[in-house]
Amino acid sequence: MNLRHLKYFMAVAENLHFGKAAKKLFIAQPPLSRQIRQLEEELGVMLFDRDKRHVALTSQGAFLYDESQKIFNHLSAVRKTLGLMHQGVVGQINIGYVGAAMHCILPDLLVKLNSACPDVNAQLLELSTESQIQAIQTGQIDVGFIRTPVDIAGLIARSVYREPFSLVLPAEYEPVEATAAGIRALANEPFISFARVCGPGLIDSVLSICSKSGFAPRIVHETSQMNSVVRLVESGLGYSIVPSSVKNGYDLKVTFVELAGFEETAELSVVYAKGESTAIVQNFLAQVLHE
Amino acid sequence: MNLRHLKYFMAVAENLHFGKAAKKLFIAQPPLSRQIRQLEEELGVMLFDRDKRHVALTSQGAFLYDESQKIFNHLSAVRKTLGLMHQGVVGQINIGYVGAAMHCILPDLLVKLNSACPDVNAQLLELSTESQIQAIQTGQIDVGFIRTPVDIAGLIARSVYREPFSLVLPAEYEPVEATAAGIRALANEPFISFARVCGPGLIDSVLSICSKSGFAPRIVHETSQMNSVVRLVESGLGYSIVPSSVKNGYDLKVTFVELAGFEETAELSVVYAKGESTAIVQNFLAQVLHE
DNA sequence: TCAACTTGATACCTACTGAGTATTAATTGA
DNA sequence: TCAATTAATACTCAGTAGGTATCAAGTTGA
Structure with a gap:
């Protein structure tokens, strides 16, 4: 079976007419007849009652039509979500932080993130500065809030908060x-x-x-x-x-x-991996830094 | 997109290795690489992080893997249900009946049907004998319980109950x-x-x-x-x-x-269309007649 | 009643696309 | 530095989807 089979089947089911369905699919009628027959053979079920002049859905056909519709809806929802994930408005970001960050800038940042991207799920992990640097290198966290200055070979750190x-x-x-x-x-x-x-x-x-x-x-x-x-x-x-x-x-x-x-002063910096990062991380960093 | 794309994608996602995945799919590695790239291009999303040596799912890839699994599960459930519908143990049967039938044989029959085929949904329609004959010809009902003798051109009727x-x-x-x-x-x-x-x-x-x-x-x-x-x-x-x-x-x-x-005597008969009927109707008629 | 029309099925051909083989590129490890 | 590993690329072949022509069967109308 193939999505093409289902697509063609749905067209015939909607038109109850092979010729019209073929026209809507921008193909000729004979290949459409053939594809439908293939589908019926593979499923071992008659999907249409044909009487040389009229086409009607069998009960199995009606069932398959409903389910096909669900499958295509599911697929288009998946496509849409993938697009949103690509844009960075849907998905997950893993954030490491030193305890103090939760008492100054982090809560505000999370509120901003949530209002800008309500479907981004932030996983928070309280870790020491040293552990965060390791965690970024292993991919365990996407960004960290650490105490600087510190050696961050291969990473980028930007100061975000200073305090006495x-x-x-x-x-x-x-x-x-x-x-x-x-x-x-x-x-x-x-x-x-x-x-x-x-x-x-x-x-x-x-x-x-x-x-x-x-x-x-x-x-x-x-x-x-x-x-x-x-x-x-x-x-x-x-x-x-x-x-x-x-x-x-x-x-x-x-x-x-x-x-x-x-x-x-005690300096708090956001740290992240060099090189390209996911759109979610970029969005988050933009919020952290450009303000 | 194609179910093949998803199938191949899932194989790579499960093995995180193009060569091994290709082997499990019984194809060579190059076409697999190409199919995956096609899928990524069509979806506009990177599904794997490749670093020339290692393959890892991106967050979009992980999402697509879950959803692909759901889609294939859905498809196999559809296949299974279609098979059961074909066997006549799942589906719907539309039954017409004269009021009296509900006071003699019909309740027992419905109980028998339900215990033999619990997933068959019986739609009951109380209709006069004459209306049932029409309803069978239009396909509105599959079988009818009517008062005979009566003219049933093109239909088959079998006596099922006699009473004074x-x-x-x-x-x-x-x-x-x-x-x-x-x-x-x-x-x-x-x-x-x-x-x-x-x-x-x-x-x-x-x-x-x-x-x-x-x-x-x-x-x-x-x-x-x-x-x-x-x-x-x-x-x-x-x-x-x-x-x-x-x-x-x-x-x-x-x-x-x-x-x-x-x-x-007043004769009650089951009536149905000549020619092939669905497995559900055949099952039901077998229960009505062979006992 | 018969010709014209509809409409789905069949036969056969063409062309696209998916799969194979050979090879490349790049990284890793000895 | 070379062998090994692994994904990507180039090119060829073949299977299958699609096209055209035609058939078969049923409907319509003069």
């Missing part, structure tokens, strides 16, 4: 001034650090802030998750310096003090 | 004996008759019964519907003689007296 750092102190600590002098007062307190996988650039900035304030932090704990840092601070194990957006989204008993007078 | 006649009297009449003598006592009462469309043979039998009893009925009303006869009798307009099965199925205040000692 904040001191984060256990609730029982004395309040501290948001300046180099204020920080220096904490020099002997234990410092909770995040690991390099969270973003090497971030660590470097924090160390730079301390260095400019005239001390090196006394690192007692190091965690791979940014929110673990805050939890450890809450437990009173020490203080830390984190991007300011970390204070959003948690309800922990700690004190955040946004630092002033430092040029160091 | 019954007197039907208004409740206020005196009881009457079920014999020729008893009937004769009613000779001067008004007689409610059914029309010839209800079955000419029936009328002739009734008139024959009266004639053998020594009188001609004084016909005051004639209706085309058998159950109207009984309703008119209930209203006290007169008495009638009807097939005994008419007494079933109504709850009217009339008296039925089954006649005895007459050779006349």
